[in-house]
Amino acid sequence: MLEAKKINKNPYMPEKARIVRKYDLTEDVRFFQIRIINPDLVLPLTSSYKPGQFMMLSIPNVGEAPFSITSTPSRPGVFEFCIRKVGKLTTKLFELKENSVVWLRGPFGNGFPVEQMVGKDLLFVAGGLGVAPLRSLLLYALDNRELFGKIFYLHGARTPKDMLFREEFFRLKERDDFECYLSVDSDPLGVWPFDIGVVTDLFKYVKVNAANTAAVVCGPPVMYKFVVNKFLELGVPDNQIFMTLERKMKCGMGKCGQCVVGHKYVCVDGPVFTLWDVKNIRGLI
């Protein structure tokens, strides 16, 4: 069973880490592979977190922010992130070269309930940066393929050049032990070999046992309503529909109150919530 080990006994104390690899996924989103420097911590930390958890990444005198882990604990050694340049911290991060030092705290958050998903069909729907936590869960499920039923992965992007991990998904599409469908809203250059249209159009390919399916959506907020409706049309129960939610965070561990919604701390009780939670906790969405 995956049970995240924490970096440090004092959870406010970040651990020194190094950027070992980075490359652009799109114009403003970059992939980062980061390794904890202390060799005694590398394996325990990178093999025990849950897909869907996040780390607090910081640069001294610049800032700290939460980022979903996009790697899988089934491929330990490094933490991987895909990060959009939006503000102070991420702009500075994009300026750093390979080998530069950054600091990590965590892992934090509840992550996906992987144990509850065992034996079920899995249906993923990813859009935009939502692919970050979903890639972690998908790779974990593919690395433990015998634990799950059918796997359907649907991924939408605005145009081909906006699709994160495009080449990786092209390669994954070749596998015959799961179904991967990729769509773009529009194809201005006429180069896209797959579906063109909104991601919900891809539901026409989905054939799952809805009552025994864990359905996961992660993407821009506007996507959630349409995708969740599709899950419900299929007949997936509310408590088997999962989504990740974002709130501004400071401590990441239920101490500062920054992310509180109703009686929930998004950083501890989330960021993964079920549709049942969303319907019953006011203000969550």
Ligand SMILES: Cc1cc2nc3c(=O)[nH]c(=O)nc-3n(C[C@H](O)[C@H](O)[C@H](O)COP(=O)(O)OP(=O)(O)OC[C@H]3O[C@@H](n4cnc5c(N)ncnc54)[C@H](O)[C@@H]3O)c2cc1C
């Ligand atoms: C659980 C969780 C997981 C996340 N995972 C990821 C991930 O995998 N990848 C990723 O890229 N991001 C992720 N995020 C979001 C990320 O943490 C934020 O984008 C973070 O704020 C970036 O830090 P920054 O200092 O670069 O941006 P900030 O400077 O904090 O800016 C963030 C946003 O606020 C706006 N802003 C900043 N200052 C102002 C102002 N004065 N007035 C109005 N608007 C302003 C900026 O334009 C920008 O859109 C996640 C967030 C959460 C909660």
Ligand code: FES
């Ligand atoms: S970020 Fe501090 S309580 Fe959630």
